[in-house]
Amino acid sequence: MPAVILPQTLDELLDLKAQGHTILAGGTDLFVHMRNKKIQPQTLVCLDQLKDKGLREVADTGDEICIGAAVTHSRLIQNPLVQQHFPVLIQALDTLGSPQIRNMGTLGGNIMTASPAGDSLPPLYVLDAQVELAGKNGSRRMSLSRFITGPGATGLNPEEILYRIWIPKQPSYDLHHFEKVGHRKSLSIAILSMAALIGLTGDRKIRAVRLAWGSLGKTIATSPETEKRLMGTPMDDPAGFILAAARIREEVSPISDVRAGADYRRQVAGNLVLRLCQGPLEPLKQGPGAV
Amino acid sequence: MNLISKTSPSVGASQARPDALNKVMGHEKFAADYYGPRHLWAGVRRAGIPHGRLISVSTEAAKQVPGVKKILTHKDVNGSNRQGVIQKDQPVLVDDRIRHCGDALALVIAETSQALETALALISFEYEALPGIFTTAEAFQYGAPLIHPTHPGGNCLLSGQLVSGKGLEAFEACDAIVELTIDLPRQEHAYLETECGEAVYEKGELSIVVSTQTPFRDRAETAQAIGISPEKLRIIAPYCGGGFGGKDGITVQSLLGLAAMACPDVPIKMMWSREESFLAGPKRHAASLHYRLGAKQNGVFHALEVRADFDTGPYDHLGGAVLGLALEHAGGPYRIPHAAIQGKAVYTNNTIGGAFRGFGVPQVAAAMEQAVDLMAEKLSLSPLDIRMKNAVQKGDKIPSGTTLKTSTGIRECLARLKAHPLYREADAWKKKAPAHMLRGSGMACALHGMGYGPFVPDTAIAKLELTKQGRFKIYFGVVDMGQGNGVTFLQMAGDLLNQNYENLELVLPDTGLTLPCGSASASRSTYTFGNALIQAVETMKTRLTQRAADSLMVGDGDEFCFIPGHLRHLPTGREFPLAQLAALLGPEERITISRYRALASKETVTQDTALQMHGIPHTVFSYTAHLAHVEIDTLTGGITVCNYTAVTDCGRLINPDLYQQQMQGGIAQGLGYALYEDFITDKGRLLTANLSTYIIPGALDIPPMALSSVDLQENTGPFGMKGVGEICIDPVLPAVANAVADACGGGRCRQWPLTCERMLEILTIPVCPPGADMNRSLI
């Protein structure tokens, strides 16, 4: 059993991190990895007694909302600022794990795990989130999509911690949408997921759109080309959506694993785009037949 | 103090089980909760290869690990080193041949779980690899290796056939024939409490506290396997943290016994991890089924052909008995005058196939009930009408040839289902499907026989004691694994004796205290023990009232009436404390014992003695009719079961809440079987090795359920009851299958479970006549 240290201040925490110790936030990923012997840390640094507010607060800084890395999913779901500005993130966190997991698990932990199936990630991508990394020599900010470099891999330096997540407010989007395809309705790792933000003109044509898919590639997948095909499309006109769906299916080369095959993932990556269409998609009732 | 202690137990009332509060508070001790003050850990090195000849096991490195006490291999086993319920074909520790990845090679006893783990990893072994058999078809290929070279049937553990009427010839006289082929997966029990126990060997006596469904059989089986005489072995079975058939047979018992005898005087604990439970525990048999059903133009069934192959894995476990029950139930609760039903249980190098709630019936019902719907569609009858037309009544024979002599309520179930709002309003509901969704409604029926069949005596021995304090103790030997039979025994005895819960006490199964009662399985626990208990209570009542009459020098026993804690003398109104009466009686007089053996059928359904021994035919059957409403997301293939209803004939309800709980649990487990649980293996190795990839349904996946009972009286049952523990799961998969087919124009799944991926594939295939390709109508 590893020793557990409970630092009180950010400086102590950063000292310990610089010594190479492993951070324990909610433990909902860490303990799984320890049980599987993927990692065997000697010492864990637990964030529970930290007095520093930055790690545990959600703050409105004007143009941005700033979320501490150690804020749990349950607290984010209940937070009025997040509810007001980022419904897409709330929708995603609502599907993450179960009440127990959401009570323990943190946003920072979900990001650091950097799983392609991490449910907070597609929303954070479409929201253009930035991460703030803190070390003994100060902190730096970078975009989340640059920070995550592969499954389980990030640009975090060994002596750094993930400190805060910064998300710009999104006045230009009218529609926030998240969908997760899983094998069951709770405690389900995404076979596939998609986050979408859509801005509409007065006559309900798409004027701005952001899409991101989870579990489709090595990291969260985005597709400017697919987004481009949706620009100008009326929300109730299937044609543009069908074109966009075809595009994402062409672009990706998903994995096959015990959860699902690549063909299924490719097909459904497009189908989730079709869900956005508010018009009738009758021909699709018996399956889109694409690919 | 229990909240319910002042209430009086009554049969027919929904009363809380006495263990409920204790379990919620965490006070009830399961086998997993037994820790000696100073105990050792035992664990097993498993093969990890599917098939090979063992040459040697090397334990030297492991012995050097600090904290390791002993390491045992087959050479240290003094008994037969073989276990199994019917065929003793499974080694406790492998001595010659490894037959699946979960086989045990060496047993380590250590002071800490860390030392145990380190030592297990250091054990190595030499073997000669043998080609493996991973499908039932491979088992019969030319040149296939024999998994048990001395087994007379080769790789076929058991095969059998039941032919009635003209058999296959009768298809010539059919106006319509439908055909269906399906492949069903293994299913994991996934109980909360994995296989575990604690053992201690002191002064030549071995005592094992274990999570089991079968304490008395365990004693005999373990004793001969490890070489101790049965009277020196005591098995104690606390409330079990889930069984579902997975603990119907030896799990940790023999290993713990060996460990304890090697390290006497210290308690030894073994607890399988979830992964070990997946690997080494038995599963529901994977099965391949081929069905052909023929009918006359008017919808009357005429002929049935069944071929059913069960993958029993490397050992019998209960594979032969599962096959037997499947064959007997293959034609469902219908009259079909001509049938040819054949099946095999086949040895492979996959995980062990064994008992699992339903015991072969869910597999055959899955095919039969879909065939019935295909026929209904072909003849343009409603699925309900065609079932009603063919449903059995008392006195009929089912297609396997068994005569139904006892209560037979499938028609009542169907009639009640027809009147249910979910049935009547199904079409309106389907029309309201939201965008991208398809909705369908489907039904399925089942019957399920109780008990062991004609050959193995289905007995229970109840013991009842009036304590010196004037309370009653019920000694029962049939495990309560969560199904709640314990409270039904209190209700029966309490009702007959008119005693409050505070005057009643249960003594849980323990070969040292209670008497043999058979297994907690086969939908028999409450039925068989209940019957024994009623006799014991009646004897006790007579004895006590007579003794009271004698000592008061009044007329006769019938002048007395039992009231809580007392006997009342009716002519005078005087009351005598039971404690006072108990003081007049010697210890033997305060105990009554009664044995009950369930009715064994005298009918000759088959001349095949192997099939008779494996349980054919039964005498008492429960019945059920289920209806599922499903919604399919055409964009993802995701299936939601929106509503569910079932009407069941399981006799009179002893405790309506327990009935609801059994039905709900069985249906939930059946939905897991139908839609979620895919036990994926590759050459005998598990790809879904634990609950993170083997998906069981969660609370949000379970629909609202409306569950009712037709409440017919079963005259042979205690207070008119019959078993409900298994019938609840039997027709769930086909009800879902039929609802899905209804939703998507006849699309049917061949390889189950019906995951979203398979569903999307079915939706993407252009749908031809009902049931694409394999599953089609022939004429």
Ligand SMILES: Cc1cc2nc3c(=O)[nH]c(=O)nc-3n(C[C@H](O)[C@H](O)[C@H](O)COP(=O)(O)OP(=O)(O)OC[C@H]3O[C@@H](n4cnc5c(N)ncnc54)[C@H](O)[C@@H]3O)c2cc1C
């Ligand atoms: C049963 C179960 C179900 C789950 N379901 C889902 C699901 O549906 N969707 C989903 O996305 N995830 C799911 N998860 C995964 C997990 O719950 C989430 O990823 C969660 O957000 C992790 O947060 P945590 O605080 O528990 O992280 P921890 O386990 O504490 O940490 C994870 C990793 O991040 C590091 N770390 C944590 N915080 C910091 C920091 N501030 N700076 C630097 N490093 C840090 C840790 O050292 C560790 O390596 C599930 C897990 C379980 C056990």
